[in-house]
Amino acid sequence: MATGIISIIIVLITVFSVKSYMKKLAGGCCGGTVEPKQKKYNNKNISDYKFSKTIYIEGMKCKNCANHIENELSHLENTFAEVDLKNKLAKVNMKSDIEDQILKRTVEKAGYSVISINNNN
Incomplete structure (x- = not known):
């Protein structure tokens, strides 16, 4: 036995x-193949965005994680996001100010935790 x-x-x-x-x-x-950065970006010209926030994120471990978060944030209306995996942060450029709670929910929906959000303006 x-x-x-x-x-x-x-x-x-x-x-x-x-x-x-x-x-x-x-x-x-995250398994599978690396999620590509999606083409659906709003305008990449940073000077067109008046607002910017930095989101410090917990749980990103690979390029797939970073691409997933970047894609989710870039799908918000009038945003352009860039994720820095090494420093565990996302910089979100916005044409109009987006509430921190919306940004936090977007990151959490992608499966990650927000440590803090800082205004860059």
Whole structure:
């Protein structure tokens, strides 16, 4: 009986280890291929944006994470976002001021946590 339980535990550990390793091989912590930056950007000319905020984000681990957050933020009306994975932040340029709560919900909807939001104006 004890041998059977130990065998099941070893099999489960092996399965989870292999799944985790395969996920890393497939494209980073998020699995699959790297999410491309989407073409749907508003205007990239920074001088057209009067407002800017920096969002410090927790949970980004790979380029796929950064692209996912950048795509979500850039889909907000009249925004252009750039994510810096190394410094764990997103700079959001806006034509009109967007409430911090909207930015926070957008990042959280993407699956990440907001540490803080700073106005750059």
